[in-house]
Amino acid sequence: MTKRVDVAVGVVCRPDGTVLWGSRPEGKPYAGYWEFPGGKVEPGESVWQALVRELREELGIEALQGGPWFIIEHDYEHAKVRLHLYRIWEFKGEPASLENQHFCWAGLQPDSISPILPATAPMLPVLNQPTFMAITGFQQMGTDYAHRLEAGLKAHAAIVQFRETGLSDEALVESYRLTVALCERYRAPLCINSATYRVLLDLAEKYSDFEFEDHASNRVHLTHSDLLKGNAFNARAVGASVHCPESLALAFDQGLQYAVLGAVKETGSHPGQKGIGWQGFAQMVEEARLPVYAVGGLSSADLNDAWRHGAHGVAMISAWGASTSCTVAS
Numbered sequence: 516m517t518k519r520v521d522v523a524v525g526v527v528c529r530p531d532g533t534v535l536w537g538s539r540p541e542g543k544p545y546a547g548y549w550e551f552p553g554g555k556v557e558p559g560e561s562v563w564q565a566l567v568r569e570l571r572e573e574l575g576i577e578a579l580q581g582g583p584w585f586i587i588e589h590d591y592e593h594a595k596v597r598l599h600l601y602r603i604w605e606f607k608g609e610p611a612s613l614e615n616q617h618f619c620w621a622g623l624q625p626d627s628i629s630p631i632l633p634a635t636a637p638m639l640p641v642l643n644q645p646t647f648m649a650i651t652g653f654q655q656m657g658t659d660y661a662h663r664l665e666a667g668l669k670a671h672a673a674i675v676q677f678r679e680t681g682l683s684d685e686a687l688v689e690s691y692r693l694t695v696a697l698c699e700r701y702r703a704p705l706c707i708n709s710a711t712y713r714v715l716l717d718l719a720e721k722y723s724d725f726e727f728e729d730h731a732s733n734r735v736h737l738t739h740s741d742l743l744k745g746n747a748f749n750a751r752a753v754g755a756s757v758h759c760p761e762s763l764a765l766a767f768d769q770g771l772q773y774a775v776l777g778a779v780k781e782t783g784s785h786p787g788q789k790g791i792g793w794q795g796f797a798q799m800v801e802e803a804r805l806p807v808y809a810v811g812g813l814s815s816a817d818l819n820d821a822w823r824h825g826a827h828g829v830a831m832i833s834a835w836g837a838s839t840s841c842t843v844a845s
């Protein structure tokens with residue numbers, strides 16, 4: 516059996532949202548295909564060390580700040596690879612073509628460059644998911660929460676997870692309508708927590724003026740318990756809440772596009788319960804095969820810590836929209 520080759524792959528990001536692409540030089544398999552810079556991890560090297568070396572050798576840039584994103588495995592005819600995808604958000608120097616390869620800055624889902632390596636291309640929409648997730652808080656804040664949601668969506672792109680427990684029928688319908696209207700206005704992808712989804716379906720049966728249908732286009736965020744039970748909501752499930760590496764693996768096996776893991780810090784909703792902390796988070800996502808949002812007592816100020824410890828981004832309830840300041844590293 517061929518041994519799987521570990522490859523360090525860097526998504527070098529600029530504040531304008533573009534990332535660095537390189538084209539594979541002549542003489543290598545898939546010459547001319549576009550890829551993220553990187554290369555094989557040499558014996559005795561960590562993935563980060565390999566990445567720093569490759570970026571220096573191939574492009575003459577110095578990676579300064581980066582963190583693991585997730586892992587992709589792919590079987591090519593020439594090799595079985597395990598790609599360790601890293602996000603790099605701070606670097607020094609201007610890229611130069613030191614190994615006769617073409618390179619360019621383009622978006623994460625570029626129309627302008629093709630073909631892209633077969634293992635990398637299907638991952639692009641997954642990587643391109645928003646950095647933030649807003650989990651709705653109408654139950655805690657009443658309809659004032661709509662202003663918070665809007666203030667946050669004006670400042671940052673986000674996935675919105677509509678998750679409401681304990682609201683009266685009328686309040687739930689109203690908060691759902693407000694959320695849908697704001698998501699449409701700001702073109703924010705919406706997913707509905709599976710427990711709330713069931714309640715909305717029941718309400719649509721009960722009230723003829725509330726139109727909520729089990730549309731194929733609806734996106735569902737699975738509770739941990741629905742994930743464990745294998746309830747995929749007729750393939751509407753796109754993401755899930757997870758609590759351990761095993762449920763993270765299950766989320767990947769079920770074809771989900773993201774997971775949410777926490778609580779990283781103690782939160783108002785679970786007072787007295789210590790969070791898993793950034794080290795605990797980093798250990799749990801070490802083998803992640805899909806992007807993971809960190810959740811629990813976090814705000815946009817935690818984004819760099821989240822990235823450093825292997826998160827795709829940050830999910831927030833009470834901090835969302837509370838301040839429009841953004842501390843994303845430039």
Ligand SMILES: Nc1nc2c([nH]c(=O)n2[C@@H]2O[C@H](COP(=O)(O)OP(=O)(O)OP(=O)(O)O)[C@@H](O)[C@H]2O)c(=O)[nH]1
Pocket residue numbers: 522523524543545549550551552553554555556589591594596598632633634635
């Ligand atoms: N750098 C990089 N490699 C990728 C990506 N996607 C992907 O499938 N790969 C695969 O990962 C492997 C990287 O090996 P490589 O041959 O480029 O590594 P290297 O620079 O160390 O090459 P060398 O050993 O020939 O000097 C190749 O099989 C390549 O097809 C990607 O986005 N970036």
